[in-house]
Amino acid sequence: MFGNPKVKGPVFGLLAEYEDGNALLDAIRHGRSAGYERMEAYTPLPMHEVFEALGDKNRLPLLVLFGGIAGAVTGFALQYWSHVIHYPYNIGGRPLNSWPSFIVVMFELTILFAALTAVFGMLLLNGLPRPHHPVFDVPGFEEASHSRFFLLVPAYDPEFHMERTKQMLSATATVQLSEVPNP
Amino acid sequence: MSQPTQQPPGSPPIIAPGHTISSVSDKITSIVLKRHTPRGWYVGFAISFALMMVMLGSIAKLLFEGVGVWGLNVPVGWGFAIINFVWWIGIGHAGTLISAILLLFRQEWRTSINRFAEAMTLFAVACAGVFPLLHVGRPWLAYWLLPYPNTMSLTPQFRSPLLWDVFAVSTYATVSLLFWYIGLVPDLASLRDRAKSRFFKTVYGIFALGWRGAATHWERYETAYLLLAGLATPLVISVHTVVSFDFAVSIIPGWHATIFPPYFVAGAIYSGFAMVMTLAIPLRKVYGLQDFITMRHLQNMAKVILATGLIVAYGYAMEVFFAWYSANPYERGMAWNRMTGPFAWSYWALMLCNVITPQFLWLKKVRNNVALLFLICLIVNVGMWLERFVIVVTSLSRDFLPSSWDTYAGTVWDWSLYVGTMGLFGTLLFLFIRFLPMISIFEMRTLVPHSKQKAPGEGEAS
Structure with a gap:
């Protein structure tokens, strides 16, 4: 492989x-x-x-699935940590963990991580780059x-x-x- | 992708008859490797490069003096920068639509236009990125938008649509680049194997990553490509949705509307297809690619432009309807001001360009006339710029407080930067068509009838 x-x-x-x-x-x-x-x-x-x-x-599809999940988790963890733990800031009495507004960044990171996994996973499984064979x-x-x-x-x-x-x-x-x- | 080509009876073919795997490969590689560079290329490149210098000059002036050189004022704090950003991003969307969504729908006619449509996406996103980067005022501090550990112990505000935009656009740029590059790898291998000069052999060889067409590699490659298409499809819709959130999440009359996301996405596809046509029509003529980019492609794109144009027209109608039906005096005043106020010229020009002009595409005669199609697409490109102008300027120039009302006009530096980014776009595009195959060679091979059997009369490959 x-x-x-x-x-x-x-x-x-x-x-x-x-x-x-x-x-x-x-x-x-x-x-x-x-x-x-x-x-x-x-x-x-x-x-x-x-x-x-x-x-x-x-086995690439499974790898990409894990990549996507990792992206979603990273996205939520990043925002939760930023707004709840590291720098809690009360805006209009809204909850610190305002998850609906975290969805967009979670979504974008899901796509980003999955896409990176698809490309680099494909190259890794194929043993590329390999300039000479x-x-x-x-x-x-x-x-x-x-x-x-x-x-x-x-x-x-x-x-x-x-x-x-x-x-x-x-x-x-x-x-x-x-x-x-x-x- | 290896399904037999389906074709409705009576329509032009998606690849001219008589081509074999070998002839397709030869024809496309020869544009890059063998053919004499047409004079038109030099002229086009020179003009684009000159315009790019205008852009750099304009940026230098801006950085030297500050954003005051632009026509921005209070209350119009978002001017050309946002208009041009949304315009360019929208243009990029057709590339992703063609390469990803049409791939998932197995629309095989997309094959010959997908490579340069993807390139167009990439370059349009690069042009779009210039504007917000400069609009922040101190572009050397633009990295403050990203979450990173810093001595100020600050993190960005993740509840703001403007930050969502940073993530959406940078993800879009990354995924578009990956999609485009990964699509190029097997073709780069073809160029490496065909190139005569040692220099080009080496350069193409490096970027081909040692691709050798192994069947196991192809399998994972196709999986990766398909997954990327599946990922890019919701991504492209999310990008323009998030762009529309920049407006819709605010409370400005004329922006605060639920119709914005779908209406922006349709507008993006509309302008993007118009741009693909604007590029494809001269390219196929100059490089003699009528065999590969046939009338069928132009007709199909014209139909997409008509359909998305109707959605956009529906959006315009609904904006006015919402303003009336909401009974909100500010919304009503806003809509009335758009139609009769100081910027009424832009509103009616927009209606002419984006609502009336595409209606000609109902006629088969117009869809078959390349010159008319080209003209309509140019008008649509102008119309989509006007749309963003109307949205941004008319809403902002009439604040809630009449005492702060003001007018707005772009200065010479606004215009020079805008025209200059067209130079950047053109320069990148001309370099791309000179050094890389503008049509996906390996995908075209799969379109050749019976591509997996030996074609009759095909002797030793040249």
Whole structure:
């Protein structure tokens, strides 16, 4: 989840290139049925089906919920402390804990904390920023951000075996199969 | 976002036929990376930059001499600063509406206009922020508005709408920035991978954060994006609601009205869409983006302008009705003064700009005429400025005590600061369209029919 395990040896994994998303999906299903659990796919556009086929988990929504709750609590605590404990000031005999007028700031802080959690939680869970990753060394990988689809079987996958994995990937509709050098 | 494109029969498409994933990517990246910068860009940038210098000059004069250089007086203590602040903030709201609310409603036509609408939001909020910051008189002490531990042992007054505004606007600025930047990350990766010069490769690479389009990353990314949209939607409504509280919570006749929050929010969306159109119409022409920003987009936006314009017109009618029905002499006097007093010109100009002009959008012929749409949008922009002028100035200039009544007019420094912020807005916008993709590339890829299959005739990607 937080970045990937270290890989020893000269090869980080095997990268197969596909011309469209359906070929990639077929390849992932093929790989999963062969027992590969740690594969990663690279696509130029978000594809929920690919994520489902890979069988990973997404815990971000829960994190954002906690972020929002933390914001609401912070908002109320800040205002209660300010107006009741730290600097109580009687205005027209109104109660010090005048919670209805605290709602706006509580609301804004709920949104702010939840939004910050959504963005930074997403980056953290994705292990970003990470300026360099071994797949960037594969010539032609820049097409992943343009119009091509890739499937990576990393060497840390328990099923990974140079020859067997190569055979498995060759059996799919790949247009190019490359070894990812391990820096 | 990966639903098939639905389209009512007989309406223009949201993306011109014949595009593939590869052609969409090429066309948008090439605007930034390859194409010759059009001469219009240099002209526009030069004018904007010159106006921004006017703004800086005006600020220098203000800081040197104090807020006395503005036309403020007693009782009109809120003048151009508040008018312009509300005007700019309102303009920003359409960007969030397009990027967040239309995303939640799965309005796919929003895709091609959402990036620069978001940028518009961000820059409009920056312009808006200039005014209250300067209006506090000593902007170097503006941090006193924030709760922080200090030797004076003071905290801000959390029961004041003006402080709510500080929280609302700063949250809005932060969330808009995050939303815009996060939306840009995959496109920055595309630019990094396409850029030829090492310098741009590095700069785009830094801001792309190492994005590589991994499927697990995309999944969390889409979740984050959707959640941000869900959070930005109530936020944008709260921001203009809180702005209207600045007025409505006070007891000034003409301000103390329950209709203010919805009427302000509708007005904000109205002016914002007018501004999106004002920007989109020249942009699509200069950069040849008629394939992506089609007539369908312009027609849909025209319909939104018409609908929100009607809500705003209802607001104006209700203001007058409340004044009459309340039987409150001050409210009645206020409404009558608006229509016949010394500022009657602004009230009737407002009616002409904001109530009469948008009615032409009922006609399909007008919605199909780009030049007319552009003209109507300009008039609406003026009208929305007049609306805030009417609200602020007519109410304040007639105090409860006739002895303190006074008139109001902006000075040359008021006008130069206002026009100057348009320069700031333009400068930021021109830099944005030159160095960043003004249309979301990865979202456009999802609009391509059968985007996940290989397009016929598509050979090796160039």
